[in-house]
Amino acid sequence: MTTNIHHLLALLPALIAAGCSCPNLPLDPLPTGGDSNDPIIDDSDPETNPFDSDDPPDDSDPPDQPVEGSNQLMNGGFEQGEGSYTGVGYGWETVDGGTHGEDWLDYHTPYAGTAAQCITGGWSAAAIQQISREGTVTPGVTYRLRAMVRAQKASSGHGGYLLGLRWYSGDTYISEVQMVPPHGITYDWTSIVIDAQAPADVDRVAAYLASYTDGIACYDEVVLTDLTL
Numbered sequence: 732m733t734t735n736i737h738h739l740l741a742l743l744p745a746l747i748a749a750g751c752s753c754p755n756l757p758l759d760p761l762p763t764g765g766d767s768n769d770p771i772i773d774d775s776d777p778e779t780n781p782f783d784s785d786d787p788p789d790d791s792d793p794p795d796q797p798v799e800g801s802n803q804l805m806n807g808g809f810e811q812g813e814g815s816y817t818g819v820g821y822g823w824e825t826v827d828g829g830t831h832g833e834d835w836l837d838y839h840t841p842y843a844g845t846a847a848q849c850i851t852g853g854w855s856a857a858a859i860q861q862i863s864r865e866g867t868v869t870p871g872v873t874y875r876l877r878a879m880v881r882a883q884k885a886s887s888g889h890g891g892y893l894l895g896l897r898w899y900s901g902d903t904y905i906s907e908v909q910m911v912p913p914h915g916i917t918y919d920w921t922s923i924v925i926d927a928q929a930p931a932d933v934d935r936v937a938a939y940l941a942s943y944t945d946g947i948a949c950y951d952e953v954v955l956t957d958l959t960l
């Protein structure tokens with residue numbers, strides 16, 4: 732079964748309006764071809780600071796290098812300020828099809844450096860992504876997306892985070908793999924890892940970071956690597 736995330740996310744307002752009180756929203760996980768795609772969740776030390784917003788940094792640390800090692804993403808630590816999308820880190824783009832909530836760079840409680848990327852769905856869903864350069868993906872090769880995630884569900888009891896890999900051929904979207912289970916709640920910085928094998932006929936991969944309903948999801952230290960390198 733192939734699950735289209737936009738289709739599922741588009742259903743969320745209707746489910747909420749219908750009074751859905753389920754703690755976990757009905758997003759079906761995508762089949763990912765084995766246990767290797769299960770997220771690896773490592774507990775981290777508790778954080779007690781609230782999710783504050785976008786005050787500017789109070790120092791002049793230089794930005795991250797665009798690419799470090801085998802990371803196929805630029806600005807995975809969100810240290811380079813905004814790019815072309817309001818509140819979204821340089822190199823990343825919004826991909827929520829008009830149901831967008833709000834994005835901001837959080838300079839108060841990043842996992843590392845001076846900033847992290849936060850997203851809230853605003854009773855719907857919001858997502859950002861970054862697509863690797865063309866020719867950076869080889870079909871059949873396993874790729875790993877690793878991100879630090881910190882999420883806060885809203886008083887409604889809903890809200891959470893969702894991340895995954897989206898496969899492209901040039902600029903054409905092909906398919907995607909979401910974390911399994913496809914969403915969850917965490918109050919502290921937690922490491923999430925997704926491994927997925929590139930399907931045939933793709934040459935690019937996108938790291939996809941989302942928040943759904945009115946909770947907040949923050950991301951930092953996002954790394955996308957080819958496990959064969």
Ligand SMILES: [Ca+2]
Pocket residue numbers: 808809810841842843844845846847951952
């Ligand atoms: Ca950072």
